[in-house]
Amino acid sequence: MSRTVLITGATGTVSTALMRALQGTGVNLRALVRAKSGADGPRELGAEVFVGDLDDARSLPPAFEGVQDVWLLTPNGPRAPENGMNAVWAARQAGVERVVRLSVVGAAHDAPNRSGRLHALSDREIERCGMRWTILRPHWFMQNLLNEAGDISATGTFSLNMASARIGMIDVRDIAECAARVLLDDPDRHHGETYTLTGPRSLTFDEVAAQLGLALGRPVTYLPVGDDARRGTLLGHGVPEWIVDMLEEYARAYASGWGDLTTGTVVALLGRRPRDLADFARDHATAFAPAGERVTVESG
Template sequence: MRTVLITGATGTVSSALMDALDGTGPHLRALVRDAATATGLHKRGAEVVVGDLDDARSLPPAFEGVQDVWLLTPNGPRAPEHGMNAMWAARRAGVERVVRLSVVGAAHDAPNRSGRLHALSDREAEHCGMRWTILRPHWFMQNLLNEAGDIASTGAFSLNMGSARIGMIDARDIAECAARVLLDDPGRHHGETYTLTGPRSLTFDEVADQLGRVLGRPVTHVPVSDDAKRKTLLGYGVPAWIIDMLEEYARAYDSGWGDFTTRTVADLLGRPPRGIADFARDHAAAFTPSGD
């Protein structure tokens, strides 16, 4: 039985990945910084280990006896260091394969710092000496859940991406693609970089229309300025570095940078990716006022 180490284990994609891998054969080992956050992981049948990608000395026990690593590092200025710590621990432990979650458009000349930082980690994966696969997903539909409170209470949501058209993807499809790679023979996807998108490139006005159709009431997208969005996010306590990064993405998307789709999800999964209507139906409760 192969052991898969899941990093970022309590996050959106990694949680969905553990759901996708549940009962498929591999032994799941979940890396967490705080054991107190691991209740749900135990329920999924995962072995929980404590370690911190920020502390290289904490990692060797987590990687011992592991064949496959799902490597997800949170966005931040030290993301390449955190990825490096994981890759070094993996190499020293004799890990056979790393499947890394990158970002759409990762490149040394990407128009956003997240893409440039991820490009550094992608390059390290490519030269790590292990089998490797890189997944580069587009904008997550689950990001809309950040707007769910406003949609539920006012029927409107505000973003600073103008008339951007984006090939957005459901995070569950990202997770299922990762599961497919991890369940296949280790050599099958070695050396591949997969860009993952949804089925259609959409504006947020179109997203609002689809949400409204599913919810049975009007939903409106209200474009706002970068400064207005920054003020809102600062009020929620979002770190300034993250806000700057999101602004860079917003400007890139507004310029048309995200207006594309690929067939990769369908090729990997043998079915079309979920559309925004599928996402809206499955998460309708989040966008509905309490008591309705």
């Protein structure tokens, strides 16, 4: 009998990639979205769509009924532990067998950023939830670079307040494929495991710029800026202040060397090396190129 997997955060980058990774595997996909307007994407990926909000515990039971596995992704924000708590409550009430939770790299009660501390609270709840559980803690997403695509396409430069930070960044597609591997394996195989997921090497943003330049066939330059300049840019684009504060805390931690780490977990789970930044750059080159420009991909 096929297992039913409920995907929370179903319109987001990681969950969308996970649904793609689970297509054709025989599982029954179910997606939780906040509003009917978000249903089209998951439905196109073969998911049965339920409307519910992790902010509202009363809206969740129908989506969880008859589910064996839950992919738990909570939105970044001060209510993240409450959102996770509501999902765990609904899962327990519905008799869910397993929860696979997306946490963050370095989640701990003494993490140098509020996101890591909030995720640590939810991780601890999962560890004591009474169901089978696995926690994934991915590093900085390569796909975050797509936020800089407008500047790169227009000026050939991008600015971050990361100084000379070196980060073991990972492609979201690898996170999704690791999550799919866990969900497709026997529920006991990964029970009680916490996996830190990284790319194959730590990179500076000067090295990132060089790889993007190779993919585009023209120079790309990283321009480090201070926290105030970055804050002004983000606020100017409508990013909520809580998120801006969180990103600033991450940037300071990364600039101090906190993110200079890699693991062999992706290899252990997937039996292959994780995608390199060069792979990401080649696959997404058109996103960073000026409109209408023909991209010639070069090897690096």
